[in-house]
């Protein structure tokens with residue numbers, strides 16, 4: 001741990017800093033002292049960018065920008081724009097899978113560590129880059145979250161062009177769902193926590209989630225993050241997931257770290273996991289440990305039998321990604337293995353971009 005931190009600062013600065021603060025305070029992972037050292041002594045941090053596994057190009061682009069002096073927020077937004085614009089990624093932006101009426105609705109949020117500001121949009125239609133609109137909410141309004149029709153009007157006021165986001169491929173997938181699988185929707189009759197034979201979709205694992213989260217630490221030691229998604233495929237129109245909710249789908253504290261999520265947003269909305277992960281890191285947990293704690297919390301707090309397997313385990317997946325101020329990173333998911341895929345994530349550690357495997361609470 002101390003080795004990583006040493007790599008992130010100039011050794012002469014480190015000696016000055018430790019003389020100022022006492023070496024024990026740094027070695028004892030005191031984030032406040034690191035922030036103080038940043039203000040007073042340290043001019044260069046070792047940058048790092050993490051993203052969900054669909055973000056290899058995202059971390060490459062963001063790191064290139066950071067190395068050229070960009071602020072982490074500019075870098076992570078430019079990174080996820082690549083995936084928003086990619087018609088082949090059917091979980092984000094253009095080409096995202098639509099709601100149950102065949103209309104693409106996008107959610108996104110951004111958070112800027114040094115200014116401690118955030119912006120988000122939800123259920124935004126016809127605009128390819130919701131992360132750019134979320135950023136404008138941060139920069140050009142006194143609000144944090146704008147939804148639906150209002151978000152579209154706001155985007156158009158800022159010159160965004162409306163376009164059809166439904167690609168032929170996504171339309172065909174939606175039509176197949178509508179024609180063959182429409183029992184797998186999100187409408188439920190009145191139910192209680194002991195009901196099991198309810199909600200066809202809860203019995204299978206075929207519903208489609210997907211999102212990109214990206215967090216970055218720039219060379220000035222500033223953290224920022226973004227999450228952007230078309231959300232749960234075939235959702236009830238107007239459904240909002242965790243991605244645009246600050247504290248749930250992403251969170252940053254510039255003194256500590258940044259975190260974000262992908263997967264079943266409803267579970268994460270009930271647990272506000274991203275802010276929890278950042279707080280656990282503040283208490284000294286590594287990014288991976290903090291992500292795993294968030295998985296445990298989602299699993300332990302679920303009381304609804306329809307969401308649990310025969311062993312009482314939460315049966316859907318949520319995945320978390322985190323970095324801290326030292327440039328350490330981690331990822332954990334509730335499930336790893338064949339059914340839900342490996343807990344992979346994309347990382348650029350300043351040296352190279354790669355896909356790595358995190359840890360999971362359960363395997364199936």
Ligand code: ASP
Nearest residue numbers: 209210211231241263265
């Ligand atoms: N978390 C997103 C949502 O619930 C979807 C996902 O990440 O797959 O909208």
